Amino acid sequence: MKRLRNHLGACAVGAALVLASLPSGSAAAEYRAAVAPQVAAPADGSEDTTFSSDITGVDQLVVQPDGKILVAQNGSPHTFVRLNADGTVDSDFVTPEIATYAMIRFALQADGKIVVAATFTSDYNEPIRRLNADGSQDLTFDAPYNDSVFGMAIQPDGKILVVGNDSTGRVIRLNTDGSEDTTFTPPTLLGSDKRVLTVAVQSDQKIMIAGLFTGTIKRLNADGSEDTGFTETIPGTNYNAPAVAIQHDGKILVGVSGTGHGFNLRRFNADGTADTGFAPPNVFSDDGQYPAEVRSIAIQFDDKILVGGSTGSLKRLNPDGSEDTTFTTGDLFQYGFDYLDALAIQGNGNVLVGSSSGVIKRLNNTGPISSDGTVDTGFTPPTLDGQVNATAIQTDGKILTAGEFTGYLKRLNTDGTEDTAFAGNLLTLDGSVNAIAVQADGKILIGGGFTGKVKRLNIDGTADTAFGDAKPTLDGRVNAIAVQFDGKILIGGTMTSRVKRLNIDGTEDTTFAGNLPTFTGEGLGEIALQADGKILIGGAFTGFLKRLNTDGTEDTGFAGNLPTLDGGVDAIAVQADGKILIGGYFTGNIKRLNYDGTNDDGFAPTVEADSVAAIAVQADGKILIGGPITGYLVRLNADGTTDASLPARPVQLASATHRAGRIQPSAFTPPTLGSPVYSIVVLRDGSILIGGGAGSSGILLRLGPTASGGGGGGGGGDLPPTGTDTTAFVVLAVIMLAAGTVLVTTRRRAAAVK
Template identity: 30%
Template sequence: MKLRFTQRVVRSAIAATLLASVAMTTAAHVSAADGDSDQSFFAGRVLHEFGGPSTFYDAAVQSDGKIVTTGKVEIAGVDQILVARFNTDGSLDTTFNLTGWRSIPLGSGDSEGNAVLTQSDGSIFVRAMSDYNTVVPDPYRDALIIKLTSSGAFDTTYAVSSVPPSVTPGVKYLSISRSTISGGPSTMAFDSVGRLVVIGTVRDGSDATSSYVARLLSNGEYDSTFDSDGLREFFTPTETSFSSVAITTGDKIVVGGSRRIGVGSETRGIVAKFNTNGTPDLSFDTDGWVDVSSAQAISAIALQADGKIVVAGITVIGGADTSLALRLNSSGSIDTTFSASGTFVSPASDAAFLGIHIDSSGKIVIFGFASTNPEKADLLAIRLSSNGVLDSTFGNSGISRTPVGFSALAFSGTVQGDGRYILVGQTTGSIESYRAVIVRLDSLGKPDATFLSGGFTQQNSLLNGVYGSRILELADGSFITLGGVSIAAPYMYLVKYRSDGTIDRSFGSDFGVGIGTIGLAAGPVGAASYLLNLESQSSGRILVLAQQPISTGSPVVLGFTNAGILDPTFGVSGTAAFTVDNMIPTKMVVLPDNKILVTASTTTAGESRMYRLNANGTIDSSFGTGGSTLIASPDTSAALVSAMNVSADGKIIVVGELASTSDSRTLISRYSANGTLDTTFGTNGFAFVGPGTSGNYAATVNVLPDGRLLISGQSDFGTSHEIFLTRLSSSGTTDTTFGTNGYIRYAGVGSSVYAVVAVQPDQRILIGYATDQVIINRLNENGSIDSTFGTNGSITRRADSGERNIIDLVRLRNGKIMASWVNYPLVGFKTFDIARIQATTRPIVPLTPARLFDTRDGSGSVAVGKVGDGLGGGIPIEFTVTGQGGVPAAGVGAVSLNVTAVNTEAPNEGGYVTVYPCGTRPNASNLNFTSNQIIPNAVIAPVSANGKVCFYVYGKAHLLADVNGWLPNGAAFTAVSPARLFDTRDGSGSVAVGKVGDGLGGGTPIEFTVTGKGGVPATGVGAVSLNVTAVNTEAPNEGGYVTVYPCGTRPNASNLNFTSNQIIPNAVIAPVSANGKVCFYVYGKAHLLADVNGWYPG
């Protein structure tokens, strides 16, 4: 009775601890839609008050992805220049000035940073204004350039001979020849050789303005090749003001700004172009200057790859302030092909366009703010096509408005290398002081808890006419989706996403029809299908099963490189075609040797065929007859295949429909690896399932690790329809222990609704289907609902309007699941969503305890007699645990055992048992004994590739092994071959030799780093599975104990208890501290041995 009680308690404790370790790693997420704030970036928004009211005016992204900002901070009533640097996750980078930010005071007057640029060596250039040298009050301010090193210090090698002399090394004051008063807020840019071009505005004593352009060498000195002295001031046109600059590929300088009209305050936008020597470019509107009459001022300017100039500006329409964008040809004329009428006018009222960028795909991104009321302004980002049309895939029909709690203004924005957008500005309003704001927008979506909004992202809606989407996860966690689209002509497309849900824009190429999308790959024109398939080979080649032309053509397999380009080494120029017509491809499977199986059906001839290609796309003539096999029918019914899968032994299972003039039946048959019908399966090679009274067909088949088949399909009952899920044995008989009489049934669905199915490593089943909403249920192995998933075992995603049709459901390497579904709105184009959903695999699947073997009576087919020879030379028991006691025949990473040594015989130094996955025996123990004992212990035992576990005895003992659970491959727990971490008897593991503890409770615990040892990774570990043994124990009257804990505060708990003169082992799941440590405390005294056999992620 005592042994049984111990077994139950230990097993329950292990299971509870395993489940708790998974719970500790589960994180909550928040969602964000495409173009909305990227919630992984500190919820997309970062607000800072750097010791006083603060503002950001500009941002730049370094080559390492870190974000540098500049602006101002008020300290002791004086504005100082503010420079801050953020890590890619939005936290302050403390390698910059130790705190992540610095203020730069310049005398007693106000100062502020207006623009910032970075260089590849980490140098930071800040364009600033200061009252320091001015002889008259604000707004007459000095213009200066500050160069900082990557650590945030002044670069003392910069502008060392500045005129006027720089008070602070690393600061360049710009001198204007006609006045000591210089500068105003403007901007700067580097040309192709690293020279810095700076523009600005000069005011004289009568408040008249002129403008200047300066060019500085890399050392901060004026470039004398530019207008002879490095600076040119412009007095005409009358009272000009420069506010933005861009550099052409030939290093010509393009500036935007405004000029005063007449004697009043009215202004007009201007654009000017200058040669590299500072003279006006006379090829630009004959004099180098262009009036933009539709704008009051040009606030931002950017150049397209073809040399055209895109400008954003401020205007008044109908008495209301708003903003516009337009494009000039390289000659300076207005480009009337831009937008609908040559000018794009902001749809947002009271919008201010303050920044403009061209992203890597050629799209135009405008930054600024939009005010909804005097007390509320939103950060604004607008994305246009390269030709000025709103990009409906971004935000809400091309516009993203981001509220930041209170009213907020964005003064600038920039584009990250990964396609995401940074906006910077400040909060406004009467309820708080100004705070600097930095917001990151994701151009494509970021679900997972936030994998976009609610964990989903919608595919680019420019891809109209979507037929459906398949999902393929790649080895690095990125994934590819596959669908069909009609632009000019039908063809298929691929989209590659990073694991965070952002599109990988290095993948694929432009469609060639003007949408300029990077991250998409397209097949040949006309290659599409209503039933697309997507797989990959071990080389990284991506395979697409399609039909060319759609509906009437032959099946084709398209081979793409991992960069998204048709692979010329596959088939013929990337296409492997089958010489048949009017066959609809239905399924593709890549075999372990990278050969390719394909099934296809035709309704006209009423037949299906199976083909096999070599890995390079050529027909494998060794398969079937000349590379193909006709799918057999048990009678004269037409055999129409809808799905296929392959078991671990290479046998091929095809499922579908046996169509006849009367009621259809399910087609389920099995073929040998060479393409011949396997008549040992079912009845002469066929099995029949389905509860329907007027027809059944099978839609999907999953092969479980032990060879059983999980099949979904649809059944007809006159005018009503059901989805069914059933399980067959590996021989093709219905498993009546599954569900109710072998079936799970979902009634009330339409005739076109079918299910998609995925199986977790712990054999829980995910099944999805859709009507006006997507429904995904999780079932236990026996078909009962798993109430731990979603709400009572189910999650739903309802369509905004119309219906949805689920297309794919896959399990990802990280244990989550990804689903895709098509939206059929009542109005508009079809689109499809991709969702990523938490779906934790149980680290341990509990079983009713079952005896595996007992050497006392030979049960379990082991030899009768003690194991071991009295010392260390005995032969271990080699036992196959898979397929025994409820453990599956495959897919098992480890088993949870209770191992008992009975009638032990130990040498003087004591005996022990080691349980390991056969192969090389480790120097570790799972239980220790002296003579004449009965000693049990809980053991997590890794399983060898062929399902075996070995049991070694040092000494002699009868062994009993009971299994009470198993751990799936790919679960949260990673088993490792048992390894000794330390032993205080000999100091192994670099611990002190000697017993731990002082006899009572005052001893010092062992503090041991477990990460990076014994197969445990150096990082990413949340807990370790240990076997801890106390040897030669000394206990006070009340008994002694050992506590294993993640250092820090020791809990009031014990992991094993002892009296004096014992050898006591126990299994322990030990959480690991942030620095990888576990502590071992002894109340009493004892030698300690610790062996590791697995770990859990943190």
């Protein structure tokens, strides 16, 4: 099976898909009434007048996974509200009472609860509270912090980073119940003004802080100690850094405020060195009265960078830092000295902006493209003489693929050609690779039936021998791998314990092992991590699906709520809203569960299948499924119905310029396939990478995001003949990442590998 680590960020995913129009003269002109008429596309950056909100003076905006918008208002009154997606106030949200002129900062947890820092009128000595998803106070949370708060961030393990203080500087970490984490020991900050203004968490759990202290920026290790390998500072004096953002590739953007310098946006490589290839213009100019500042940063799905400034202006930069002149906003706000502190990107690509004195506005903007299923003929992987079991995408866009073919593991360049340098460094494998996971540091974990069962490779493909020497002896194959947010490694398969957790160095986490429930029946083939760190496991063991707490004990409340399953679970995908998709060879083949394990009765797919072996969720909420099903690849709407809302490929849709600031829709007609799909990756640009096959023929195709190109062949080797026996194969696991990327891993069906 396959399984990659779940790496969630704060970016909300899943907005409405807007139907594209049919061109005039289409053979299906009668279909035109069912879709939007073709109109000129609004320019990126133009105001979306369908959004209307009278909230003024905004410090922070966050888009929830359901599309609703959390707002910290600094106007009169100061308040914390939630808006519906159209900008109207959500009357179901209980608005807390906050003192006039109180600074408000907040952070959204993965479970929908909200940590808010403010001056609450009911208790001035309780500046940090946690709210339930409906806005009511969570009385189980009690935080001791009693200083000014300028920024917060939620770690993947649920712990809460808080920065602020007016004079001495403050960085603390709270446990999930609000108590202070005394194991977190940040360094002493220097300078006449030590305020920390912002905090961001990297994928490797290191922590970026920025503010007015000497040096302006620092990176901390996960325990709070200073990362001495990060030596860069913001040169000069009288500067501060009110904005920090981490790119998808791990590079770090820092917005700078101050007078008399020639830049106000810097980028650093993940190793802490300055990115000398990043050459932004002086994004906002110093007018002599107000210092030029970058106040807010947001990163689009395509790695373009949105920056908001102290002049109420918004600009978009290309990934190399040059200005993207196709994004034009005009005069967003009335006053030139407005601080554009609030930026948020909706799942459909549109941009929400809020300033210190203006109302919230929504700008049209191109979002990810929904693939039409056309094979991308520009993607030319080598011919594969065996099934693809696992596929993973590195941060640099290179593709790792593994399975039953000769060599068992390959790395491909972005165009599909083989990375020969990587191939030359690989150790010899004597058995299939069923699972791949990419660590935050770029190292590669592989699991399967080869000698040793699990190995870790360096980025160049050479073996990490220290890991191999430390790991425990395994008495069964590895079918699934997942990397936790703290770097620990979960492996599952047919070994006696079915699942193990390894420390970063490869040694076994014996405390976790001692807490595990007993597994009876056949093997474990699927592992998926939830945003709160709980662990979903599926397979052919008794019960077929379990959820473990972070310490390895079984979540018995979840178990008590599960619907009865009469067959194994071969695929698990966690949606952005926390709901859980499971696929397998039980009756119905695919189900969606609520977070608590109860069945989502509103999800009612009809799938003709022996088993659903692969699941992936697009940025628009639509669901791709693969396996030994009719057609081998199908797309469902978010409610589970088959996606038949648009005409088939012979009808040409509007061109790419007809984007209306939303996810670009397209009819989905998968290529003609002769054997099942066991691996699906949805890329940030909306294209889809599929892998599978049977016998001596492997499939590896990329389906492009546009309706150009030919039909089903090409690029992945010869397709196996229809009717090939595929009952021994199955499964994949998928987890959606913040910016719409989905990482996947695959393996054989657990029932077949006892």
